Amino acid sequence: MSSRSPTDTAVSPSPNPTSRIEHLPAITAVVWVNLLLVVAYSGAFGRVVASERMENWATVFLSLMLQAMPFLVLGVVVSAAVSTLVPTAWFERALPKSPVLAVPAAGAFGALLPGCECSAVPVAGRLMQRGVPQAAALTFLLASPAINPVVVVATSVAFPNQPMMVLARFLASFVAAVTVGLLWQRFASPEILSARITRLVEHHRHDDNTPKVRAFANVAIADFTQAGGYLVLGAMLVATFQALIPSTTLDRFGGDGIVPILTLAALAVVLSICSEADAFVAASLSRFSLTARLVFLTVGPMVDLKLVALQSGTFGRRFTQRFAPLTFLVCVASGVAVGQILLGGT
Amino acid sequence: MRPFDPPLLAIASGTLAVRVGTTDLVFRYLRPSMRPWLIASGVVLLALGAIALWDAWQRTRPHKPVGSTDPAFAPDQVAHAHEHHATWLCWLLLLPVALGAIVDPRALGAASVSQNRGARQAFSEPFDLQNYLATHTTGGQAPQLTMAQYITAARNPADRDALNATEIRLLGFVVPHPTDPARRLFSRLQVGCCAADAVPLVVEVTVATTSPNARSDAPRWPEANQWVEITAKLDGPLTDGIISANTDRVEQFAMAAVTASAVRLVDAPEQPYEYP
Numbered sequence: 001m002s003s004r005s006p007t008d009t010a011v012s013p014s015p016n017p018t019s020r021i022e023h024l025p026a027i028t029a030v031v032w033v034n035l036l037l038v039v040a041y042s043g044a045f046g047r048v049v050a051s052e053r054m055e056n057w058a059t060v061f062l063s064l065m066l067q068a069m070p071f072l073v074l075g076v077v078v079s080a081a082v083s084t085l086v087p088t089a090w091f092e093r094a095l096p097k098s099p100v101l102a103v104p105a106a107g108a109f110g111a112l113l114p115g116c117e118c119s120a121v122p123v124a125g126r127l128m129q130r131g132v133p134q135a136a137a138l139t140f141l142l143a144s145p146a147i148n149p150v151v152v153v154a155t156s157v158a159f160p161n162q163p164m165m166v167l168a169r170f171l172a173s174f175v176a177a178v179t180v181g182l183l184w185q186r187f188a189s190p191e192i193l194s195a196r197i198t199r200l201v202e203h204h205r206h207d208d209n210t211p212k213v214r215a216f217a218n219v220a221i222a223d224f225t226q227a228g229g230y231l232v233l234g235a236m237l238v239a240t241f242q243a244l245i246p247s248t249t250l251d252r253f254g255g256d257g258i259v260p261i262l263t264l265a266a267l268a269v270v271l272s273i274c275s276e277a278d279a280f281v282a283a284s285l286s287r288f289s290l291t292a293r294l295v296f297l298t299v300g301p302m303v304d305l306k307l308v309a310l311q312s313g314t315f316g317r318r319f320t321q322r323f324a325p326l327t328f329l330v331c332v333a334s335g336v337a338v339g340q341i342l343l344g345g346t
Numbered sequence: 347m348r349p350f351d352p353p354l355l356a357i358a359s360g361t362l363a364v365r366v367g368t369t370d371l372v373f374r375y376l377r378p379s380m381r382p383w384l385i386a387s388g389v390v391l392l393a394l395g396a397i398a399l400w401d402a403w404q405r406t407r408p409h410k411p412v413g414s415t416d417p418a419f420a421p422d423q424v425a426h427a428h429e430h431h432a433t434w435l436c437w438l439l440l441l442p443v444a445l446g447a448i449v450d451p452r453a454l455g456a457a458s459v460s461q462n463r464g465a466r467q468a469f470s471e472p473f474d475l476q477n478y479l480a481t482h483t484t485g486g487q488a489p490q491l492t493m494a495q496y497i498t499a500a501r502n503p504a505d506r507d508a509l510n511a512t513e514i515r516l517l518g519f520v521v522p523h524p525t526d527p528a529r530r531l532f533s534r535l536q537v538g539c540c541a542a543d544a545v546p547l548v549v550e551v552t553v554a555t556t557s558p559n560a561r562s563d564a565p566r567w568p569e570a571n572q573w574v575e576i577t578a579k580l581d582g583p584l585t586d587g588i589i590s591a592n593t594d595r596v597e598q599f600a601m602a603a604v605t606a607s608a609v610r611l612v613d614a615p616e617q618p619y620e621y622p
Contacts, residue, residue: 052571056458058451060542063375065442067540069363070383073390154538158622160472217397224391225352228359229435232442242542243461277539280622283469284545313435 057243064235064306067274068118072227075119079126080220084212091132099133103181106136107174110143117145117275117307118231122223125314128197134190139181141311142327145275145301146173155297158279162290168342169279172298176334180302180327188322196316230313234306238272241305245270261292265332268300275301291339298335303328349402355439356395362443363388373617374453376540453618456521456570459533459546469536469545469622470498475505479512488513488577492620493534493547500585500602509580513607517615520572521548524599530567531600532574537619544619550584550600551576554607568611575612578604 094109095102110120124141128134145151147170159165264285273281278300282293301307303324312320366372367385376384445451473495482489491499491514499505518532530551535544553567568574584603 052455052457053461055449055451056454056461058445058449059374059454059458062442062446062451063541066363066366066372066375066384067380067542069359070380070387073387077390077394157471158469158538214397214401217394218401220394221352221356221398224359224394225355225436225439228355228439229437232438233435236438236441238542271542273543274539277543280469280536280538281543281545 053243057239060242061235061239064238064272065232068231068235068306071118071274072122072224072231075122076220076223076227078119079122079223080216082123082126082130083219084215086130088130091127091130095132095136099135099185100182102133102136103139103185104178106132106140106181107143107147107177110140110145110177111147111149117301117304118227118310120144121307121310121314122227125197125223126219128193133185134188134193135181135185138184138323139177142177142180142302143174146177146298151275151279151301154276155279158283162343164342165290165294168294168338169297171342172294172331172335172338173301175338176298176302176327176331179330179334180323183326183330184323192319192322193315196314196319227310227313230309231306234272234304234309237305237309238270241270256289260288261295261332261336264288264292264296265299265328265335268296269304269328271300272304272306273300289339290343291336294339294343295332295335299328299331302331349406350399352436353395353399353402355436356391356398358443359439360388360391360395362446363391366446370616373619374451374541377537377619377621378617380539453614454535454541454544455519456533458535458544459521459548460524470494471622475499475502475508479508488515490515490517493518493549494536494620494622497547497549497601500580501589506580506582510582511579513577513579516549516576516578516604517612518547518549518574518576519614520568520570520574522570532576535619536622538622541619547620548600550581550588550603551578551609552581552584552603552605553609554605573612573614575610576604576606577608577610578606581605 096105120141123144124137127137127140152166152170155169156163156166268278271281278297282296285293285296288296308320308324311323315323363384365388366375367381367388372378372381372384470492475495478491479489489512493516496509496514496516500509516532518534521531521533523529523531530553531548532551533546533548535541535546537544551567581603588600588603
């Protein structure tokens with residue numbers, strides 16, 4: 001990246017002494033909000049609520065944000081480490097050269113990061129920036145929330161009478177993640193992503209003398225604020241859908257056939273439940289077949305409103321328009337196929 | 347996006363996480379096991395935010411011109427990863443902070459239960475009811491079960507007789523019946539990870555007013571969201587009716603039915619939800 005070009009300096013802090021004054025409104029705004037927070041929680045405020053339903057909207061919205069927070073922070077810390085601490089050569093050694101091998105290997109790596117979907121997005125972006133093949137990074141992005149150890153344990157606890165469900169979920173998710181990676185490798189133009197990735201702040205320069213800890217903090221905070229804004233947008237959408245759609249509508253679609261499968265696939269997208277908790281919700285959807293619930297568990301961690309919002313924040317809208325529908329279709333197909341074989345038909 | 351903004355937004359978010367995580371507020375939103383992770387993420391955000399803030403301060407020092415050869419002050423070191431697209435979106439991070447401060451929403455209650463009725467099933471890990479009842483009847487007080495345990499046991503033929511014969515204490519909040527105001531419902535929400543995945547557990551109550559030892563704080567069924575502790579036996583026939591109606595795709599609300607000998611008004615518990 002050319003660091004002295006006019007376009008770069010246009011957005012950088014102005015060098016004149018007034019620059020600190022410019023930031024005063026932002027500083028005061030944030031200080032104010034924090035003051036509000038402290039004052040409000042100490043009970044000085046009355047409750048400002050129009051109705052119980054709106055209050056529930058706020059509870060669901062805040063729950064989604066607070067639940068995502070640890071995972072997002074884990075994600076940006078790992079992504080900052082990827083960006084500033086891990087040498088490039090490490091990635092070249094760790095992944096096979098051939099994309100056909102690198103993609104499943106990246107899927108297996110995904111199992112190591114015990115996070116929700118929120119962790120994987122910033123990490124995948126930084127991996128691509130460090131030269132990991134796009135398809136491999138995308139497979140990691142899909143596999144990581146779906147097949148990590150925490151999810152496997154939660155699924156086995158939620159389905160105590162169907163031990164095959166754990167295996168089925170693992171297989172369906174792994175197959176879907178690798179298939180999407182390979183399809184992307186084969187058919188997608190790399191420019192869709194590369195234009196965006198090069199725009200991510202490049203902090204990794206061995207020759208500079210910026211202290212590592214400051215570069216690390218800058219990358220982490222940049223990734224956090226960027227992903228965080230989109231996460232808020234996604235959480236707002238999810239809370240709104242949850243408030244508007246009565247779940248009794250689900251009752252009309254129970255039973256066999258393709259309609260209940262597509263219903264639960266769509267429900268997984270809309271509800272955006274954390275991949276570590278979705279098994280409990282799937283277990284409660286007793287009116288639906290096991291295959292339909294497997295599709296719910298396969299689609300949820302890979303395509304949901306919250307995640308799609310996060311992805312378009314990091315990778316751009318052009319990418320999301322192609323990637324999300326592709327992933328959705330592959331997940332449904334993979335879930336149905338594995339369900340047919342392991343769970344005894346629809 | 348100016349250099350001070352991302353660190354300050356991160357500090358605001360970190361403050362929210364620490365504030366919620368270190369108080370009972372956390373139970374409104376998350377399962378208790380998430381608590382240390384929430385606090386840790388808040389602390390990490392505060393620390394990284396402070397470092398980045400100090401770094402931004404250093405970089406914008408007037409006597410260090412941007413064009414200097416010191417790479418630490420190069421403009422592209424600034425944490426503005428997204429100047430080419432919607433930068434305003436990151437300001438949305440102030441929304442949860444402001445909502446937490448101004449609305450301070452309570453835990454999900456009756457309105458959420460009404461919203462979520464439908465084809466759901468309680469989730470409870472398998473447990474030995476007979477053994478539990480034998481070991482938990484102390485001091486003349488009826489043993490307590492969670493709603494999830496109770497509903498699961500009520501649907502297990504092996505446990506039915508015990509629940510028909512034994513009084514159990516259940517804790518929940520009052521929910522208005524969607525169609526028939528004469529019918530009495532109470533509920534507790536089961537949360538797997540956060541309140542966004544809450545599944546309502548609903549039990550229908552008949553208050554045995556003719557029972558000689560009926561002792562009820564509530565002559566009438568309390569208002570919605572009032573927490574109650576109910577001492578009750580299983581109403582087998584009504585529960586059977588509910589179960590068969592549920593498998594028949596009827597919009598049933600309750601998952602079990604009980605006959606209560608005592609209804610006691612209580613304060614909301616510290617942890618409003620049940621956890622699988």
